[in-house]
Each structure stands twice: as structure tokens, then as C-alpha cells.
Amino acid sequence: xxQDWIKPGKTIGILGGGQLGRMMALSxxxxxxxxxxxxxxxxxxxxxxADVQVEAAYNDLAGAExxxxxxxxxxxxxxxxxxxxATWLEQQMYLPQGSDLLSITQDRIQEKRAIASxxxxxxxxxxxxxxxxxxxxxxxxxxxxxxxxxxxxxxxKGQRVIRAAAELEAAWEEMQDKGPFVLExxxxxxxxxxxxxxxxxxxxxxxxxxxxxxxxxxILHKTIVPARITKETEKEAExxxxHLAMSFNLIGTxxxxxxxxxxxKLYVNELAPRPHNSGHYTINACATSQFEQHIRAVxxxxxxxxxxxxxxxxxxxxxxxxxxVMEHVRDIKGAHLHLYGKAxxxxxxxxxxxxxLAETTEEALKEVNDSxxxxxxxxxxxxxxxxx
Ligand SMILES: Nc1ncnc2c1ncn2[C@@H]1O[C@H](COP(=O)(O)OP(=O)(O)O)[C@@H](O)[C@H]1O
Ligand SMILES: [Mg+2]
Numbered sequence: 001x002x003q004d005w006i007k008p009g010k011t012i013g014i015l016g017g018g019q020l021g022r023m024m025a026l027s028x029x030x031x032x033x034x035x036x037x038x039x040x041x042x043x044x045x046x047x048x049x050a051d052v053q054v055e056a057a058y059n060d061l062a063g064a065e066x067x068x069x070x071x072x073x074x075x076x077x078x079x080x081x082x083x084x085x086a087t088w089l090e091q092q093m094y095l096p097q098g099s100d101l102l103s104i105t106q107d108r109i110q111e112k113r114a115i116a117s118x119x120x121x122x123x124x125x126x127x128x129x130x131x132x133x134x135x136x137x138x139x140x141x142x143x144x145x146x147x148x149x150x151x152x153x154x155x156x157k158g159q160r161v162i163r164a165a166a167e168l169e170a171a172w173e174e175m176q177d178k179g180p181f182v183l184e185x186x187x188x189x190x191x192x193x194x195x196x197x198x199x200x201x202x203x204x205x206x207x208x209x210x211x212x213x214x215x216x217x218x219i220l221h222k223t224i225v226p227a228r229i230t231k232e233t234e235k236e237a238e239x240x241x242x243h244l245a246m247s248f249n250l251i252g253t254x255x256x257x258x259x260x261x262x263x264x265k266l267y268v269n270e271l272a273p274r275p276h277n278s279g280h281y282t283i284n285a286c287a288t289s290q291f292e293q294h295i296r297a298v299x300x301x302x303x304x305x306x307x308x309x310x311x312x313x314x315x316x317x318x319x320x321x322x323x324x325v326m327e328h329v330r331d332i333k334g335a336h337l338h339l340y341g342k343a344x345x346x347x348x349x350x351x352x353x354x355x356x357l358a359e360t361t362e363e364a365l366k367e368v369n370d371s372x373x374x375x376x377x378x379x380x381x382x383x384x385x386x387x388x
Pocket of ligand 1: 156189218269
């Protein structure tokens with residue numbers, strides 16, 4: 001189904017009702033669209049701001065059919081949409097992003113193979129399906145390494161770091177039901193960075209400023225922009241993201257997570273075919289947000305400027321930070337608060353984020369570091385609950 005200009009007033013359907021869908025929906029509404037969302041849980045972050053929520057599982061074709069009746073165009077906010085549903089919807093409806101990139105990024109091995117096939121470096125890895133594979137892969141790659149489920153992982157879930165051969169058996173015991181896996185060399189990286197690239201249905205390409213990311217407990221904690229990297233690395237990261245976008249024939253948004261190795265080289269860690277947590281800074285710090293850009297791209301608008309208006313630090317608000325937010329956020333100079341409307345503040349659950357704008361990233365970082373909101377991080381208990 002080919003259509004390249006979806007006029008304001010039409011209805012955009014979003015698969016998935018989380019915070020990314022919510023922020024997409026808010027941008028869509030600002031641009032004059034109506035929004036419908038498919039999400040099994042009631043009162044979802046996206047459902048709260050959409051015109052309609054179809055409450056159905058992602059693999060429930062009756063639900064998908066209902067969504068299809070309501071919408072003129074379809075997009076998705078997360079990549080773990082059931083592939084059958086996505087294929088079915090692609091046939092029934094206008095899904096300009098297609099479902100190919102979706103299915104590739106659903107599987108870490110397919111994703112790594114595709115990236116490598118375009119000449120882009122990935123961290124050394126081996127597929128693992130049995131304990132013997134694990135032993136062999138550990139032997140070949142060396143330790144430490146990280147065992148990751150090929151499907152369904154996010155925020156460090158479905159991952160187990162293996163530091164020494166003596167841990168192999170325990171790691172397998174713990175993980176074996178969740179396979180297949182990939183074993184990856186553990187990189188002692190210099191920095192983690194990411195680039196968000198957008199390509200419209202007309203083939204116009206845009207790249208947002210490179211972001212420097214700091215994770216805690218495998219969950220994104222802070223994004224710093226401009227990233228504190230050399231001009232050459234910045235150019236290389238942008239080039240790489242553009243190259244991947246072109247190679248995949250991207251339509252919509254692609255987030256490219258990279259490690260900057262101690263050798264100064266960039267390795268792609270993973271891809272997300274949608275707006276990304278490390279792009280939330282764009283909402284307040286760029287001329288166009290990643291969400292507006294995404295809507296522009298799929299609905300056939302010219303893309304907006306990705307110019308950085310001011311240095312920024314984005315900090316995530318997790319469940320354990322919520323109590324202090326109300327009291328202390330007002331003391332952070334230059335802070336813009338975004339909350340996702342989630343009722344239950346579980347430990348490790350993403351509840352919102354703050355964008356802190358300042359004249360320099362040092363100033364913004366000082367504001368964040370001086371705030372008591374995130375100060376008890378070190379004493380944080382191991383995350384046992386969580387989820388989107
Ligand atoms: N091979 C690796 N070497 C070093 N750190 C890693 C490696 N793989 C993952 N990590 C750390 O864990 C975080 C989450 O892993 P990632 O593969 O991005 O999974 P997800 O974001 O889907 O949970 C990364 O951002 C990085 O901080
Ligand atoms: Mg990641």
C-alpha cells in the first residue's frame with residue numbers, strides 16, 4: 001500500500017502503549033493528528049494521551065483488525081511486536097516502516113550478521129544453543145564475556161556476565177531455559193555513545209547530535225550531549241549511522257548504540273528501529289524532537305532541523321527516584337520534567353526523565369550531581385523487579 005502524504009486530521013495507529021508511544025502520540029497531536037494505540041494493559045502511558053486504545057494482545061489478530069479499521073497509517077514504539085501481527089498489518093494497512101528491520105532487530109544474531117554484512121564492526125560474538133556451545137564460545141572468545149538471550153531482552157534483562165570459566169556452569173543453570181543465546185566478548189569500552197537517524201518516505205535523511213550514554217545496572221542513567229568525544233569520532237559515528245540507515249533502506253527512526261573501544265574504534269552494540277531513550281534529550285534541546293521527526297518521516301513531511309540549541313544532560317527517573325522528584329526537581333536549574341503516567345513506581349522501572357539544559361554539559365552535570373534525587377544510586381539494591 002503506497003501512500004506518501006498522510007494529512008493532519010488523519011489517525012496514526014501505534015503498536016505498543018509505553019512511554020515511547022506516549023511521546024510519539026504527543027508529537028502527533030501537536031501536529032494535528034489523531035492517535036489510536038494497540039496495547040494489552042489498561043490505562044497505558046500511550047493510551048492516556050491517545051484518542052482510542054484498543055485493548056488486545058500484540059498477537060491477537062482481532063485486536064489488530066480493530067486497530068486497522070481505526071487508522072490511516074501505522075507505526076510501532078517497540079520492536080518486540082509479534083512478527084505475524086506485523087506482517088499481517090503490513091499487508092492490510094499502510095506501515096511505511098515495513099516489517100523487515102523489525103524482524104531483524106528482534107533477533108540479536110540476525111542483527112549482528114546484518115550489521116557486519118554492511119562492513120560495520122560489531123563486538124566479537126558466537127551463537128550459543130547448548131552448554132557445549134557455551135564452553136566452546138568461552139574458549140574461543142575468552143572471558144569475561146556476556147551471555148545474552150537473542151530475543152526479548154531490554155534494560156539488561158536476559159543477560160549474564162561470565163567472568164571466569166568456573167562460572168560457566170552456574171550461568172548455564174540460571175539461563176538455559178531462556179535460549180537461544182549469543183555470547184559476546186566483554187568490552188572495556190572508553191564510552192558508550194548512540195546516534196539517532198531518521199529517514200522519510202521520500203528518502204530524506206537526518207542525524208541527531210551524537211549522545212554519550214552512562215548506564216547503571218545496565219539501564220540507561222544519563223545521556224550527555226554534546227558527547228565528550230573527538231570531532232573525528234563524532235563524524236565517524238554519524239557516518240556509520242547514516243551508512244546503516246541507507247543499507248537497511250530505513251524508513252522512520254533507527255537508534256544505533258555503539259561502544260567506543262579503548263583502541264579508539266567504534267563497535268555497534270545494538271539497534272532499535274524506533275525512537276530511543278538516549279534521544280529523549282531532543283525534546284527540549286533540539287530544534288525538532290526525535291518523536292516529531294519520526295512522525296514527519298512516516299507521514300511524508302520534510303524533516304525538521306536536528307540542530308542542538310543548548311548543551312543538555314538527560315537523566316532517567318526510575319521507580320526508586322520518584323519520591324524525591326516532586327520535592328527536589330525544582331532546585332535543578334534548567335530542568336524540564338517529563339513523567340510517563342505510570343501508576344506503580346517499581347524499582348528499576350522507567351517512570352520519566354529530566355532534561356537539564358545549561359551553557360555547558362559540565363554545568364548541567366553539576367546540577368544533576370548536586371541533586372539528591374539520584375544520590376542513593378550506589379546503595380541501590382540489586383534490581384529484582386522492574387519492566388516497562
Ligand atoms: N559486550 C559488552 N561489553 C561491555 N558492556 C556491555 C556489553 N554488552 C552490554 N553491555 C552493557 O550492558 C548494557 C545493556 O546491554 P545491551 O546489549 O544494550 O542490551 P539491552 O539494552 O537490550 O538491555 C549496554 O549498554 C552496556 O552498558
Ligand atoms: Mg541497549
